[in-house]
Amino acid sequence: MAMTDGCSNCLKYTFGFVNLVILICGGVLLGVGITALVGDSAQLNELLDTNLYTGVAIVITVAGGLIVLISFLGCCGAFQESKCLLGTFFCLVLILFIVVGAGAIAGFVMGSDSILEQIKTGLQKSMNDYNEKDSVQQSWNFLQENFECCGVDGPSDWARVLGPNNVPRSCCIKDSEGNPGACGADSNSYDDGCVEKLEDFVKGNSKLFGAIAIAVAVFLLLSMIVACVIMKSIF
Known part of the structure; x- marks a missing residue:
């Protein structure tokens, strides 16, 4: 029934x-x-x-x-x-x-x-390949431009890869028209390290x-x- x-x-x-x-x-x-x-x-x-x-x-x-x-x-x-x-x-x-x-x-x-500690370790290792692998370079540039950060803990991290006071152009603070200007580790670059910004991103997701x-x-x-x-x- x-x-x-x-x-x-x-x-x-x-x-x-x-x-x-x-x-x-x-x-x-x-x-x-x-x-x-x-x-x-x-x-x-x-x-x-x-x-x-x-x-x-x-x-x-x-x-x-x-x-x-x-x-x-x-x-x-x-x-x-x-x-x-x-x-x-x-x-x-x-x-x-x-x-x-x-x-x-x-x-x-x-x-x-x-896991967040692994993120920091991964970022530190990938910096060594910045000049060797285009994919790593593109990823770092994407990260720094979109998250408005520089290096792992700060701009000075790039010294061992690019030399004293040198940072990728993606670290440079953009002007009013959205274009990055000239910058160095101690001038006109983002102060925040990317590990903190990326940790917030991963936690949120x-x-x-x-x-x-x-x-x-x-x-x-x-x-x-x-x-x-x-x-x-x-x-």
């Missing part, structure tokens, strides 16, 4: 609402992950002595894409009252719940002191990754519960 109309409609609309929220969250996760992988900030990974940033971005991107597809599958199963579709949905969501949970943990771990992943995990759990109720109500 099928579900009564009132109960059936209530469960379907509840399930549909939960899956709509999951779909939206999945889209946000997908967007954040893709931006982290291919956006301008992706080249910062060239300067870091860790692959965790890229790893978390990949997990978030894959999870976001799967969430969008699976939420659609769940809605089809509920409105068709198909145990097969709902059972498949439940299993896939359970796997996603674990993956998203791992993404949330990794996102918060990325902002831990040990790790919290964003973690918060979105936790929100999705909660709604995935609710979706699994409602899916179980619907399956038990179908005879």
Whole structure:
């Protein structure tokens, strides 16, 4: 015997609402992950002595894409009252719940002191390749121009690479027209070191990754519960 109309409609609309929220969250996760992988900030990974940033971005991107597809599958199963579709949905969501949970943990771990120390070590090592690798040079220039910083702890760090009082042009403070002027380690260059600015950036993104992943995990759990109720109500 099928579900009564009132109960059936209530469960379907509840399930549909939960899956709509999951779909939206999945889209946000997908967007954040893709931006982290291919956006301008992706080249910062060239300067870091860790692959965790890229790893978390990949997990978030894959999870976001799967969430969008699976939420659609769940809605089809509920409105068709198909145990097969709902059972498949439940299993896939359970796997996603674990993956998203791992993404949330990794996102918060990325902002831990040990990871931030690796960031500083990576920046210090990459400075030695500034004159040797174009990719490193471009990444340092991007970092210093966009974060308005210079060196690891300050402009004087460039002395061992470029010579006394010399800094990359990307360290120079821009004029009113947005063009960098002439500068040195002790004149007209950004005073702040990039490690502090980059740590703030990574912490902010790790919290964003973690918060979105936790929100999705909660709604995935609710979706699994409602899916179980619907399956038990179908005879």
